Amino acid sequence: MALDDALMALKKRIAATALALLGCSLATQADEPYxxxxxxxxxxxxxxxxxxxxxxxxxxxxxxxxxxxxxxxxxxxxxxxxxxxxxxxxxxxxxxxxxxxxxxxxxxxxxxxxxxxxxxxxxxxxxxxxxxxxxxxxxxxxxAYQGRYLAGMTAGAMSESGRIGYVAAFPIPEVIRGINAFTLGVQTTNPDARVSVVWINTWHDPAREREAADSLILQGADVLTMHSDSPAVIQAAEARNVYAVGFNSDMSHYGPNAHLTAVTMHxxxxxxxxxxxxxxxxxxxxxxxxGLKEGVVDLSPFNEVVPQEVVEKVTAYKMEIIEGTRQVFQGPLYNQAGEQVVAEGDALSDSDLLEQEWFVNGVDGKLNP
Incomplete structure (x- = not known):
């Protein structure tokens, strides 16, 4: 009986060793060329x-x-x-x-x-x-915030009411960063304009996106944009004769009259x-x-209604961002309460951007809807 027990223990040790060696072999193989x-x-x-x-x-x-x-x-x-x-x-x-x-x-x-x-x-x-x-x-x-800034410049230049609507999915740093960058862009071409945010708490729900867009138009927004996944906001703008900026892809075929440009992802x-x-x-x-420098972020072609001087200014700013001579979040920056959060000559770091949970001055909306 003792011999049987010893043999069994030896077999277990051999099996365990074989499994361990197999694991090492697989780990090594995973790092070798296919x-x-x-x-x-x-x-x-x-x-x-x-x-x-x-x-x-x-x-x-x-x-x-x-x-x-x-x-x-x-x-x-x-x-x-x-x-x-x-x-x-x-x-x-x-x-x-x-x-x-x-x-x-x-x-x-x-x-x-x-x-x-x-x-x-x-x-x-x-x-x-x-x-x-x-x-x-x-x-x-x-x-994407780099493209958002440029798109905001376009939206600000095309807004007559000074009210711009933003349909947003969830209040996470990625989305907040985009709203802030867009608003800063708006302010470069339309300093007194405001950006109103409506949260829909979903990435993809065309009906909810359309409802949010319609509500923003009723509140006086004459340019819309979104951080959501369907073209419903563009369709709403086209139907109500206002302008819109797309996101992720060129959405101009959903609103040939409304679509000014889009922040595109590649x-x-x-x-x-x-x-x-x-x-x-x-x-x-x-x-x-x-981002822009690597070609992962870009803008789709501009609608012909966008004045050439606006296109040229946006293009110039785009090149400055690519070359590193302009930062989207460069000071002076103020939060929603009007408090300075970035001094002149300074800029937010990547770690700051990854944790961004505050709105810049010019945004109308709450972070915890």
């Missing part, structure tokens, strides 16, 4: 792909890199995935199905991504717009670099924040 099977790359989307908006532009980027890499990669996606437990289930399923790299493309996917990543240490994850990383989780953001360079790093075996968990 040569045989296509790299399986998954994407998780918060809304339907459609033909405009946030998810649409992420999927456009997916298609671009899929064509570029050809048979080196195999991509798949799941759309309309709610943040929270649903996203955790979807991310876990993609991981279990053998995906090597997974992009989770909404702020509310951050903690679910981290949770799943702990269970699948050999899978690489990239989370969009978050602020947390782990050994096998990186994050990436776009400096994720393909980020996706290319991340995929190439995994293929080359040198992927690392990093946090990146790209």
């Amino acid at each position: 040569t045989d099977e296509p790299l399986k790359v998954g994407f998780v989307y918060v809304s339907p792909i459609g033909d405009a908006g946030w998810t649409y532009m992420h999927d456009q980027a997916r298609q671009i890199v899929a064509e570029e890499f050809g048979d080196k990669i195999e991509t798949s996606y799941v759309e309309s995935v709610a943040e929270g437990s649903d996203s955790e289930r979807v991310i876990r399923n993609l991981s279990a199905r053998g995906h090597d790299l997974i992009f989770t493309t909404s702020f509310g996917y951050m903690n679910p991504t981290l949770k799943v990543a702990r269970r699948f240490p050999n899978v690489k994850y990239e989370h969009a717009t978050g602020y947390k990383t782990a050994r096998n989780v990186g994050n990436y953001q776009a400096r 994720w393909e360079s980020i996706y290319h670099d991340k995929i190439q790093a995994v293929l080359d075996g040198n992927w690392e968990s990093t946090a990146i924040w790209h």
Whole structure:
């Protein structure tokens, strides 16, 4: 009996050692270049792909890199995935199905991504717009606020009432940063204009977005913009004969008369670099924040109703931001209460921007609706 026990213990030790060695082998293999099977790359989307908006532009980027890499990669996606437990289930399923790299493309996917990543240490994850990383989780953001500033300049120049409406999803730093940048841009061309914010507490709900837009028009707004995913705000502006600025993608076909320009997002360079790093075996968990300079953020063509002098001024400011001679959040800056928060000659740091939870002077709205 004692001999049997000893043999059993020895077998367990051998099995444990084999498993440990296998784990080391897999970990090493995950960091080696891929040569045989296509790299399986998954994407998780918060809304339907459609033909405009946030998810649409992420999927456009997916298609671009899929064509570029050809048979080196195999991509798949799941759309309309709610943040929270649903996203955790979807991310876990993609991981279990053998995906090597997974992009989770909404702020509310951050903690679910981290949770799943702990269970699948050999899978690489990239989370969009978050602020947390782990050994096998990186994050990436776009400096959309740079484009927002330029779009605000355009909106301010085109507003006769001095009332501009902003349909906003959630009061998180990413959205607040965009509202503030847009307002600062408005003030460069229309110093006395005000930006009114309506919160809708969703990323994608065309009916709610349209209702918020209509309410802002009734309050006197003659230019609208939004941080939401559908073109409903553009459609509302077109129907009510006011102007609008799109977001994420060119939405001019939804409002050929209303649409002044759009802040557009182009994720393909980020996706290319991340995929190439995994293929080359040198992927690392990093946090990146790209903008106008890298081509991730841009403006769509201007409506012909925008005066040429406005286009030229916006273009000049764009080049200054790219060259680093102009900051969007440079002082003097004042908060909603009129208190100076950034002195002349200073500018907010990236860490300040990532934690921004206050409105600049000129915004009408509450942070906790």
